[in-house]
Amino acid sequence: MLQHNPPAYAEHLLKLTHAIRNPEEVSLEIEPRRLEVYQRLFFNNINNFVSSAFPVFKQIVSDEWWLNEIRGFMSNYRCQSPRFYDIAEQFLDYLQSDVRPSTEQDPPFMHELMRYEWLELFLELADAEFDGGETPQLNYGINLSPLSLLEAYSYPVHLINRDNQPTEPSLHPTFLLVYRNRNDKIVFEHLNPFSAHLFALISDQPETALENHLQQIAIQFGLEPNQHFLNQGLSLVQGWHDRDVLSRARGESS
Amino acid sequence: MKTTDQVGLGFRREHLKAITPGEKVSVDFFEVAPENWMNIGGRLAKNFREFTERYRFYTHGLSLSLGSPAPLDMDFVKQIKRFLDDHKIDVYSEHLSACSDDGHLYDLMPIPFTEDAVYWVAERIKQVMDCLERPFYVENVSYYAQIHQQMSELEFTQAILDEANCQLLLDVNNVYVNSVNHRYDAKAFIQGIDPDRIGYLHIAGHHQEAEDLIIDTHGAAVSDPVWQLLHVVYHHAGLKPTLLERDFNLPPLADLYKETDIIKSIQLSGGYHAAA
Known part of the structure; x- marks a missing residue:
């Protein structure tokens, strides 16, 4: 029935x-x-x-x-x-x-602080696994681990507590890279604007060669995209790879 | 000493640390709520898999809302099926209750004991069984208020089992809780259920809030009258797999094993014949 x-x-x-x-x-x-x-x-x-x-x-x-x-x-x-x-x-x-x-x-920072707190729970349980990553190269795209996130906050959420409650947003945003590593530990890392910008570009266009991203950023930051600059960028991304922020699939969306 | 192979313990996150995967445990199976372990990754998922690979697990759902008037969430049922397949788990059970209206409320409410509810809920049970293709039990729940009834809890429960052609997970503590809260004879309730429909048992502790009000907390040791009722159930329906639920005020594992050993000794003694 x-x-x-x-x-x-x-x-x-x-x-x-x-x-x-x-x-x-x-x-x-x-x-x-x-x-x-x-x-x-x-x-x-x-x-x-x-x-x-x-x-x-x-x-x-x-x-x-x-x-x-x-x-x-x-x-x-x-x-x-x-x-x-x-x-x-x-x-x-x-x-x-x-x-x-x-x-x-x-509190003015309510949504930001609560999201920051929730992220830990979210990443702890996220249904994905770190795949070992791939050594980055300048002439290839870079894939980020599905367990890594870039967060931009107008308040320094990582410093807020009962005794430290900002009433106004900071002059500069707080960029945090949040990820779960191969040991399933959740890591919060402070990023400077340059690193944050690069991370955002990679995230949006994983198929674009790292070299192209770096050239674009150099123009935006008024820097010379010489070999030294490119190598510095590569070593930054290599550091992310070493800390389990990258995923294996290269040059294609995962 | 012969074993009954039929004693289980509700599995909590705390047990991931209290038990080393692979060690010999004093129970034959564990049970989890799939809602707390499905669709997750990371450390918790890895730890959990170390247990399901080494021990037998049952599952006992919380969020299916069999008694809800809203459409059955078939996506959720399929996710549960994947979870059961993934961990090679055969047994799934759910509550004869509602836990939602047009949104989840994450706790259990009684279904009005009406004829249309019997047909409605039985239809949903059949849908679930068709999808899951494995043993499925529905559980009598404890309730604290009667919201509407055209028939008794016993008539309602039996009618659903017959209409859906499914097995009952008889929660012995819930029978006792309800018998006090709603003033009926617990033993008569148990003996009124078709013994062929009783396939699986739960037992747990409760909190007596008033002389006529008991809350089903799963936060204390099993009480004497509930142990007595377990004898009655075995006498009425024969030995069935029986699981101890303990969700709050968790004591050391050894204390839980003392209680599961009581279940085992009752099963082995045959003393339940005298109790009834």
Whole structure:
């Protein structure tokens, strides 16, 4: 017997989910003490998963702010992933979404710091493996490991904590290279603007020869693309290779 | 001493460190929630594989939401199938409950005990079994509030098993929890289920919050009345694979083995005949 329309019992189940998502609304259907068990269990479970992903940020905001956002996440947002590991990412998505009521108490660096914290969890569990990489050469394209990311932040997220909370963005962006190496360790590396620019070019055009990327950057930075410059660029990329930032496939997208 | 080969332990991340892969363990199988181990890479995935290559694993799902009125997430079912194939795992079970409406809530809610829910849920169970092509059990869940019912929990459970033609993972602790929370006779509930439908058992500890309210926490040792009910189940349905679940307040492994040894001794003693 195949039913295509939602069954009639759904109405009763949806009253329960509504009451779990919106405990401030009075429900007349269920004994309050027993309904509160559900409201408490569901809230604590989700709060635990989200809290464990953002230890630094959670220290910075008030408990009231935090609990209010978890409550808002449950009532205003609909998680689509069946995996518990994805709850934290969906919480980030909620905080940046239109369904979140506006608040004036957000730290200015909120989104950046939370993304920075979430990246560690993300890379730790990312379903890809380091393949050994390939020695870079000037006349070939360079492929980056799928486990490496370039991040640009307007706040120095790696320095933020309870006692150091910037109120204004820095004059210069903070570039961080984040990757998981062959030992499954997550590494955060500070990049200067030149390295960050090169990394971004390689990421966008893995099939373009490294030499061409370097020539383009030399022009942009007003430098002479001589052999010394090219060798310096090559040695920078060689360093990435040594630290497991590159992938084996060369000159083609992986 | 003969063995029953039928005692399991819920596997947690903490066990990756407590157990050296390959060492002799005091149980015959482990069980994981696929949601916590599927589609991942890195250290955790490698460590996990060292265990599935050396020990027998069952899986016990959390997010399928068999009782949801929304369409079944077949992409998710296929991902589970890949996970089971990948780790050569045969057994998969899920809860007779809902954990979502139009979004996931990551915990279990009771399904209203109605006739249309029986047909709706049974249809979804059949879809899952068709896709997975391996043993599939549905589990009776603990619940704290009755949201709507046209029939008893026993009638509802039995009707789904018959309609879907599937096996029950009888959670003995959940029977006890519900019997207190909803004032029914736990022994009569167990004896009311067709013994041929009972294929697999869970046992766990709980937290008594009030005289008439128990929370199914998996955070304490198994209580005496629940051990007594395990005797009743064995007498009613015969020996079945039985797994100890412990998810919170994790004690040292040796303490968990003491409890799984109790399961084993009950299975070996035949003493369950007298208990019923």
